[in-house]
Amino acid sequence: MREFGTxxxxxxxxxxxxxxxxxxxxxxxxxxxxxxxxxxxSIKKEQVMRIAVIIGAETKDLLVLWLSAKINDVLExxxxxxxALLVTLKKIKKR
Amino acid sequence: MREFGTxxxxxxxxxxxxxxxxxxxxxxxxxxxxxxxxxxxSIKKEQVMRIAVIIGAETKDLLVLWLSAKINDVLExxxxxxxALLVTLKKIKKR
DNA sequence: ATTACATTTGTCACAATCTGTCAAGTCAAA
DNA sequence: TTTGACTTGACAGATTGTGACAAATGTAAT
Numbered sequence: 733m734r735e736f737g738t739x740x741x742x743x744x745x746x747x748x749x750x751x752x753x754x755x756x757x758x759x760x761x762x763x764x765x766x767x768x769x770x771x772x773x774s775i776k777k778e779q780v781m782r783i784a785v786i787i788g789a790e791t792k793d794l795l796v797l798w799l800s801a802k803i804n805d806v807l808e809x810x811x812x813x814x815x816a817l818l819v820t821l822k823k824i825k826k827r
Numbered sequence: 828m829r830e831f832g833t834x835x836x837x838x839x840x841x842x843x844x845x846x847x848x849x850x851x852x853x854x855x856x857x858x859x860x861x862x863x864x865x866x867x868x869s870i871k872k873e874q875v876m877r878i879a880v881i882i883g884a885e886t887k888d889l890l891v892l893w894l895s896a897k898i899n900d901v902l903e904x905x906x907x908x909x910x911a912l913l914v915t916l917k918k919i920k921k922r
Numbered sequence: 923a924t925t926a927c928a929t930t931t932g933t934c935a936c937a938a939t940c941t942g943t944c945a946a947g948t949c950a951a952a
Numbered sequence: 953t954t955t956g957a958c959t960t961g962a963c964a965g966a967t968t969g970t971g972a973c974a975a976a977t978g979t980a981a982t
Contacts, residue, residue, distance in 0.1 A: 733918055751958065761943055766959060773941080792907060799911035802901050804918070807894070812887060813919050816894035821912050823830075823895070824902065846929065856972055861930060868970080 733804040734771030736797040741769040743787040757786050774801060829866030831892040836864040838882040852881050869896065 744754055755765040758779055767773040775783075780798045784791040807813040839849055850860040853874055862868040870878075875893045879886040902908040 733915075735918075750956095752956095760941090762957085763944080763959075764942055766957095770959085772960095775941085792910075796907045796910045796914055799902070799905055799907060800914040800918070803898055803911060803915045806897050806901060807915070807919065810894055812891045812894060814916070815887075815891045816898060817912060817916050817919060819891055819895040820898045820902070821909070821916070823899070824908050824912060845927095847927095855970090857928085858930070858973080859971055861928095865930085867931095870970090 733801055736794070736801045737769040737771040739797055740783055740787060740789070740794070743789050744769075747787055749787065754783070754786055758782055771801070774798070774805075829896075831889070831896045832864040832866040834892055835878055835882060835884070835889070838884050839864075842882055844882065849878070849881055853877055866896070869893075869900075 744751075751762045751765050751769075755762040758765065760775075760779070764773060764775075768775050775798075777795070777798070780794050781791055783789070784794045803817075807816070810816070839846075846857045846860050846864075850857040853860065855870075855874070859868060863870050870893075872890070872893070875889050876886055878884070879889045898912075902911070905911070
């Protein structure tokens with residue numbers, strides 16, 4: 733579940749941007765963005781939205797991938813991940 | 828999404844147990860267990876499993892509710908909660 | 923009304939996790 | 953073999969989570 737990272741990396745490269753350039757716009761260290769792209773670290777929602785603008789991605793698409801990665805962190809190594817997702821989905825639909 | 832808390836409270840009361848008694852067995856403060864039952868705080872997986880034994884619940888059922896509550900915390904106030912859940916569900920099925 | 927007891931609430935300290943940096947490392951192209 | 957892009961590990965500071973304690977609230981019996 734590193735799809736958020738691989739997605740922003742692909743779009744960044746497609747735009748011919750360097751880690752250094754994007755990191756500077758986000759006002760973070762290059763090393764941190766590198767880790768984010770490899771799924772080793774996560775970032776804040778507000779930074780995701782800024783990245784979307786910088787690399788020309790749909791904000792919604794990135795936010796969904798970013799949220800999904802966070803859910804996945806919670807489910808990591810859990811036996812009943814699927815059951816819990818289904819229960820949550822049912823409740824979410826009601827709100 | 829306070830279902831984990833309301834469930835353990837219902838079972839505890841059905842068994843005629845006091846907060847104080849269950850808290851003592853879990854080796855935590857009564858006040859903390861009170862907050863847990865009302866969804867204001869969460870507890871560790873290992874504690875969930877101990878509660879299941881104490882109040883006579885299915886460990887699996889409680890773990891699913893507990894995990895679901897954690898997922899829900901991540902999704903709180905998120906616009907794309909449902910989309911993210913669906914994306915995650917698809918990936919989970921593959922693992 | 924007073925007591926007794928269960929539960930709740932607010933606040934605090936400590937622990938654990940998260941966020942970002944820095945310096946040193948790898949790797950590939952020139 | 954130097955240069956530039958990226959990666960890695962270790963660290964400090966900030967943020968959040970966990971649990972305890974004391975005081976408050978609620979409630980039922982006396």
